[in-house]
Amino acid sequence: MRWFVITVAALVGTAILEVALIAASVHYLGVLVTLLLMVATSALGFWLLTRQSSRAWREMRSATADQRPPTAEAVDGVYALVASLLVVVPGFLTDAIGLIALIPVVRRAVHRRVLARLALRLPPSMVGPVRVQAKRGRSSATHTPTTPTTSVDARQLDMGTIVEGDVR
Structure with missing residues (x-):
């Protein structure tokens, strides 16, 4: 209204x-x-x-x-x-x-x-390519939509060993 x-x-x-x-x-x-x-x-x-x-x-x-x-x-x-x-x-x-x-x-x-x-x-599954970061030994993974305003650099995070990849 x-x-x-x-x-x-x-x-x-x-x-x-x-x-x-x-x-x-x-x-x-x-x-x-x-x-x-x-x-x-x-x-x-x-x-x-x-x-x-x-x-x-x-x-x-x-x-x-x-x-x-x-x-x-x-x-x-x-x-x-x-x-x-x-x-x-x-x-x-x-x-x-x-x-x-x-x-x-x-x-x-x-x-x-x-x-x-x-x-x-939009729901995260409809956004498109997703940047995935996961720490070994943990069950939780964070994902953020890959847009110019929301990019996460793994080298800036101090979380141990990080496995990166793009999920399409």
Whole structure:
């Protein structure tokens, strides 16, 4: 219920800001220039949408051809689709957010964050390759998902003899 209220408030707030920005644009630039800008950014959004979706589809097919799970490519494709759709929607605020979201640095940061959150929500057996460390003579083994943010180096641990391996 909380997410629903936040989503509705964000959509209403965005709509109010869009109308205010369009009104300010009409006041300072005129009706014709404002309409031309909105049509031009929507056309740019459609072009980005076709370009980004075909690129994402190509990368997903390449990943499956290499027998890799296309998780990263799928997340990147959905992200590019949402960012391109924001540019298609008429309005200056959504255009700015969509274009900023397509900058490669921003894209990588969001991509890492989404994958990290996704890995936290999935059961450990679905995360993918797992780094396993076990001390001889003990029955307990620790495992952590192999992600850039959670890597464990056996040399830093002082637990005796450690047997390492990747489990797929």
